Amino acid sequence: MNEVSNGLVYGYRLGSGKLENALTWADVDAWRPEQGLLWIHLDADHELVLKWLTGKSGLSPLVTEALLEVGTRPRSVVNESGVLAIFRGVNCNPGADPEDMVAMRMFVTEQRIITMRRHRLMAVKDIHESLLSGSGPTTAGEFFVCVVDRITERIGDVVVDIEDRVAEVEDTIVSAETAELRPLLAELRRESISMRRYIAPQRDMLARLTHERIAWLTESDKTLLREIAERTARYVEDIDAARERALIAQEELNNRLSEQMNRAMYTLSIVAAIFLPLGLLTGLLGINVGGIPGTESPWAFLIVTCFLVVLAIFLVAWFKKLKWL
Numbered sequence: 001m002n003e004v005s006n007g008l009v010y011g012y013r014l015g016s017g018k019l020e021n022a023l024t025w026a027d028v029d030a031w032r033p034e035q036g037l038l039w040i041h042l043d044a045d046h047e048l049v050l051k052w053l054t055g056k057s058g059l060s061p062l063v064t065e066a067l068l069e070v071g072t073r074p075r076s077v078v079n080e081s082g083v084l085a086i087f088r089g090v091n092c093n094p095g096a097d098p099e100d101m102v103a104m105r106m107f108v109t110e111q112r113i114i115t116m117r118r119h120r121l122m123a124v125k126d127i128h129e130s131l132l133s134g135s136g137p138t139t140a141g142e143f144f145v146c147v148v149d150r151i152t153e154r155i156g157d158v159v160v161d162i163e164d165r166v167a168e169v170e171d172t173i174v175s176a177e178t179a180e181l182r183p184l185l186a187e188l189r190r191e192s193i194s195m196r197r198y199i200a201p202q203r204d205m206l207a208r209l210t211h212e213r214i215a216w217l218t219e220s221d222k223t224l225l226r227e228i229a230e231r232t233a234r235y236v237e238d239i240d241a242a243r244e245r246a247l248i249a250q251e252e253l254n255n256r257l258s259e260q261m262n263r264a265m266y267t268l269s270i271v272a273a274i275f276l277p278l279g280l281l282t283g284l285l286g287i288n289v290g291g292i293p294g295t296e297s298p299w300a301f302l303i304v305t306c307f308l309v310v311l312a313i314f315l316v317a318w319f320k321k322l323k324w325l
Contacts, residue, residue, distance in 0.1 A: 007046030009117065010128055012039050015138055029056060033111040037140060041124055044068055044105070044116045057114070059107065067105045067116050074202035078212045082109035085144075085205070088198035089151040090158050092122045101198045104151060108140050110216040115147075123150035141214075141221035145228070148206065152228050152235075155199060159235045159242075162191055166242045169249055173256075185250045192243040196236060203232040270324060274315045278308050 011023035014037040023031075023040070025048070031038050042049045044067070053064045063084055066072070077084040085108070088101035104123065105116040115124060127146055130136040137143040166188055169181060206229035210222050217225070285292060285304065293300070 007043045007049040007052075008040060009043055010039065010041035010124075012131065013037065014039055014113075014131070014136070014143070025052070028052075031112075037111055037113070037138075037143075039113040039115070039143065041115045041117065041128075044118050049116075059114075063107055067107060067114070069105075070118070072103060072105075074198060074205050076205045076209055078209075078214060082107055082112075083144075083209075083212075083214060085209070087148065087151055088202060089121050089123050090154040091119065092154065100194070104147070106144070106147070108144055108216070110140050113140055113143055121151075122154065123147055126150045139218075140216040141218055144217070145221050145224045148225065148228050152232055155195075155235055156231065158195065159238050162188060162195070162242050163238060166245045166249070170245065173249055173252055181253055182250075185246050185253065188246045189243055189250075192239050192246065196239045196243070199232060199239065200236050203229065203236050206232055270319060273319070274312055277315070278312060281308065281311075 006025060008023075008025055008028070011028055013023070013031075013035060023038075028038070028040055042052075050068065053059060053067065057064070059067075060081065063077075063081070066077070066084055066086070072086050074088050075086050083106075085106045087104040087106070089104050091100045091102045102117075102119045102121050104121050107114045117124065124147065127136060127143070127150065130146075137146045165184070169184055169188070173181060206225060210226045210229060281304075297303075
């Protein structure tokens with residue numbers, strides 16, 4: 001059951017791995033820790049959610065403010081009341097750019113999990129579907145690790161896609177048109193920068209969480225979290241490498257463009273050098289003053305033309321001898 005209309009996207013008591021009937025707001029308000037692990041997934045833009053967080057959730061104002069914050073980077077706060085964690089996941093919504101990453105806000109204790117969304121996040125949907133099938137997490141630690149794992153998995157797919165596109169550009173850079181590749185390289189670099197902006201602090205946050213003393217995180221959970229942190233660190237390195245490769249490809253493209261321009265200017269310079277003396281002679285013979293030789297001879301034009309042709313051939317031969325051609 002999905003009660004998006006009232007701000008409660010998902011609401012369940014976990015424990016057996018198989019979900020019971022979805023909870024309503026009345027069930028959430030009546031819940032007590034001894035009833036088992038509670039998970040509620042809320043729409044942060046809904047008015048009822050704001051009223052519940054500020055009036056009935058029992059959360060501190062600082063935690064409530066962090067859960068409702070619009071623009072935020074990945075971070076975590078661990079204290080005696082629970083763990084506040086903010087992640088960024090790939091935006092898989094229709095028409096959205098994957099690098100425009102969606103915020104995932106969580107507040108987790110041993111008996112209660114509160115997750116918040118402003119945009120649909122596929123990682124949460126994956127968890128919900130696994131719970132419906134009976135194979136989902138049953139503890140707060142398993143849930144936390146599972147969400148982070150799904151978020152990281154989709155980040156990896158986008159990073160691999162960026163690497164593949166950079167490799168494709170590198171393979172075609174010699175033969176493709178410059179005008180086609182330049183916007184592609186600019187787009188790749190923009191995506192890499194946008195991704196790294198959120199993944200780098202997420203890597204640091206995950207590494208820090210593995211060393212925190214969190215009662216509901218077992219050693220097995222911390223081991224999995226450590227592995228996810230390593231994968232995230234590798235994705236950051238892959239993004240840095242892809243960005244550097246795109247930069248090198250951009251420089252190669254600029255060198256090609258510069259080389260083409262230099263070759264064109266060189267050709268124009270050679271042509272100008274050949275025709276400069278020819279133009280000088282024809283200019284001299286074309287002035288309208290008395291004394292121009294050959295004005296009365298019917299063979300003058302032919303003689304001058306042949307002389308200019310011979311002079312041009314001589315200049316070309318000379319330039320070849322100098323290895324300018």
